[in-house]
Amino acid sequence: MAEVTSGTLLKKGAEASLFLTEWHGRRVIVKVRLPKKYRPTELDEWIRRYRTAHEPELMHEAKLAGVPTPTIFLVDMANAAITMEFVEGKQVKLLLGDISKEQRQELCFRIGEHIGKLHGHGIIHGDLTTSNMILNGEGKVFLVDFGLGEKNTELEAKGVDLHLMKRALQSTHYEFAEECFQNVMRGYAAVLGEQDAKSVLEKIREIERRGRYVAERREEA
Amino acid sequence: MKRADEQYCLGIESTADDFGVGVSTFKGEIVANVSSGYIPEEGGIHPREAARHHAEVADKILEEALKKADIKSKDLAIIAFSQGPGLGPCLRTGATVARALASYLNIPLVGVNHSIAHIEIGKLATGTQDPVTLYVSGGNTMVTAYDCGRYRVFGETLDIALGNCLDVFAREAGLKHKKGLPLGAALEQLAAKGKKLVPLPYVVKGMDLSLSGLLTAATTALRNGSCRLEDLCYSLQENAFSMVTEVTERALAHTEKKEVLLTGGVAANRRLQSMLSVIAEEHDARFSVVPREFATDNGAMIAWTGVLAYTHGVVTPVDESFVKLRWRVEKVDVPWLK
Incomplete structure (x- = not known):
């Protein structure tokens, strides 16, 4: 073809x-x-x-x-x-470093809301990196690339999904990875409630401990 | 004989089943690389037994390394040792030897990250400058690349390591260590005779992957006796290697680097090498694989990384030389890279 x-x-x-x-x-x-x-x-x-x-x-x-x-x-x-x-806009990956701290926090909050909505409907994105998020001209954040996604309502799957988001922030935006992730989680909690956000955060820690060589993260946690 | 203008670093490796001692010159010439492996009677590595083995052979291996390098201990400028990550008892044995040597000779001690040493020896041996590295061994499975002062982890296993997955399956299948032939090699030989692809889990999650489900499924199929062993070995390898290759390709596409380096014990596998060379070619990158002598854990890589660190201002005072069982690569400054 x-x-x-x-x-x-x-x-x-x-x-x-x-x-x-x-x-x-x-x-x-x-x-x-x-x-x-x-x-x-x-x-x-x-x-x-x-x-x-x-x-x-x-x-x-x-x-x-x-x-x-x-x-x-x-x-x-x-x-x-x-x-x-074709969504005309800019990849969040390219934007994060160029905007003010307030804008960055707001953007991450909205990304967190999106993830919360997905998880609330049993959708796991599977590849939550900032390259897969596009901010269009009207200020809407589009999520793309669901190729590794799945339908799943288990806490485990949600944890892995957000763990990936955290990892992506750490490998690409290490200067403000922590701040970004906190705001993502705030947005997430705003949609799903504090309790759900808390359980998924605990799950993320468990996933991290399961991984190889993670003492430092354990201390941070 | 010690050359008058040359400085030497002795490196001690003892993170898992191998006790290795290597000697590197400050210019990066490896003049000795000797090791002794602990082979369990059955099952996997028992940390305490492995540590006992290391303590027993330390003397002999040290002596052999110096003899091979043709230098005396007083000719050494620094002692490097594998400070982590790895098995506690094994690491502690190596660290004790290193501390004793450094204080006896009154020379600086340098603690080296084992994973970074695997990358650095691969770069040294293949002339690679700035690669996307797939490091696969019994204890590690990760894709790393340098960026802004550190090696960053772009993808890794969420559970068990690739070498561990293959080894456990090989043991379940009753394959045995033969002289000079690791379990993985025995599995590779069987896999080469496999023809039929048995459906097994393929689990890539973003940049990361998971191997424990694959291992369980492969072992279950083995116990059922429903497939030929050769086909299972083949399918296990194809699935697992495709997963790490996919993740490596993602890092390559993301970083747009022009080199791919394969390092660690599993690097010796031909099938894995061929998969990675395909993706390297597709992204116009040069593919290199660490030579076999430096693929498994070895002292030379510790010695060379010790040189890199020391010549860029890194020393490890004895009271900070405690071992770090879970020392991640992105926590380590690498001032020798820019």
Whole structure:
């Protein structure tokens, strides 16, 4: 399917490539999961099909939960390609360092609210990094890339999801990772209540302790 | 013989089952790398038994290393030791030897982070400058890259290490340590004869991965006896290696670095090497793998990292030389990198 890979290559990610192209007069993103030569074909096809099928479902459910996600226009299972709305805006990853402390706290709070809404509806994003959050021109934060997401209401899954967010902040925005994460959790608590936020925080600590070599974090906690 | 213009660092490694002593010159020439491994009668590493082994062989290994380097102990400028992360009793044995040597010779002591040593020896041996590193061993599974004064962890296992996953499965399958052949190598040989991919869990969570479910599923399938052992070994490797490769590729895409380095004990696995070389090529990065002699735990890597640290102002006073069982790489300053 030639049209799938035509257009401008916006990003060659590890998991998928994003192309910016036109579809019925709209500017759209075509997300293609190209075959990965390193893994066996059977495994590769299974992973690509699974993620291509689940991602649009989760994005749709996220919308129902009140979290902005790009609108899905077309799912092409044969090519593991998803055509979706092009959200014009800036990646939160690129923004965080350039805005004032108040703006950063407010933005993180709103991200936390989004995550709270997702978790409240049993949606696990699966890859909560600041590269997967886009602030559009109207000031709305869109969440993208649900390829590693799942439907799950267990505390464990929520904990892992937020643990990833924390890790992403630590590896990319270490200067203010702690402050950001605290505000994310404030936003999270604002949606789900203090009690739920507290249990998930405890879960995150448990997950950290389970990991390898985490004495320092234990002291911090 | 000691060369007049040369300074030497002796490094002691004892985080787990190997007791190793290496000697590196300040210019990065490895002049000795000797080790002795503790092989359990059955099961995995018993920390206390391993530590007992280390204490028993320490003398002999030290002597051998100096002999190999062709220097005398008085020729040493500094003593480096693996300060963590690792098994407590094992680490303490190495640290005790290091402290004793440093105070006897009255020379500086340098505590080295074991994980960083694996990265640094890989860089030294392959001429890599600034890689995305996949470090996989019996105790560690992580993807790191340097940024702003520290090695940052971009992805890691949420539970057990890759080498641990493979070893436990190999033992469950009744594979035995053969002379000079680690369990992982025995598993690799069987996996090479596998043909059919058995469905097993594939768990990537963002940049992290989880291997414990995969191990449980593989062991359960083994006990059921429903699949050929070769096919199971093959499937276990394919799943586990695909997971670490995917996570490494994510870090590579994220950091846009131009080098990929594979280090640690599992680096010796050919199949894993080939998977990583594929992603390196796709991202126009150069792929390097640590040579076998420096892949498993070794003293040379501690000696070399000790040199890097010491020549950039790091020394460890004896009263701060307590071992750190869970010392994470992103907690360590690496002033030798900019």
